[in-house]
Amino acid sequence: MDLELQGNVAIVTGASKGIGLTTVAGLLDEGAHVVASSRASTPELDALAARGATVVLADITDADTPQRLVNAALSTYGRLDVLVNNVGAGSPRAGFLDVDDAEWARVFDVTFFSAVRTSRAALPALLDNGGAIVNISSINARLPFPMVVDYSAAKAAMSNLTKTLSEEFAPRGVRVNAVSPGPVRTPFWTGPDGFAHAVAASAGVSTQQALDEVVPQSMAISTGRITEAREVADLVLFLASARSANTTGAEFILDGGQAKTL
DSSP states (O other), rough: OSSOOOTOOOSSSTTTTTTHHHHHHHHHHHTTTEEESSSOOOOHHHHHHHHHHOOEEOOTSSSTHHHHHHHHHHHHHHHOEEEEEOOOOOOOOSSSSGOHHHHHHHHHHIIIIHHHHHHHHHHHHHHHHHHHEEEEGGGTTTTTOGGGHHHHHHHHHHHHHHHHHHHHHHHGTTTEEEEEEESBSSHHHSSSHHHHHHHHHHHTSHHHHIOOOOOHTTTOOOTSSOOOOOHHHHHHHHHGGGGTTOSSSEEEEEEOOOOSOO
């Protein structure tokens, strides 16, 4: 299927790994131009830069970063068609009482307010051409999970923001949707401080066993496996494309059937 993204210009935040990195690769495969934002580079992101991605190394929580990204898109490519708000932050903890004010503020700043600021910076350019915003939310926006209470609340705010932005801007030509994955095989889970290590330690198994067996079983994932980053990116690309031209204000859950009643 031709997603009709050839020549489109996209900004992707949190682009150095996981869902963001895979989304950048998918957009390039479709012939789009990409401004990829990350605090630090990785060999994988450098490889995408060699393929033509414009990489902006900056902290998304800095007040001037969102406008820098938009300026990079406009000065390099002359337009902006797509924004993917992908950045998120969270760490596994025992529960609510272990999260202090500073951590609540940090997680909301990275996970939610980065999307607020970047959307605000990008919308004037998106309104010029019509376009799409795709927000990466989480199944945790709807499911209680005390280990990430602050992250879950920030993602719930993200899902609400998606609906609200769609209500205001869809009549003006900018579609806004969200993708809410369950567990995904990315550094968010597999990294040194990722959730798979906490699950493995609790269950007394290896990290690989935690990902392949314990997590799917304990979370009642119907397909019996966690999601791959490319599966999320494929959905993001579809929502960014003209193939979904009448889809807006929607939240797509991609969790292998984990949520039974949503």
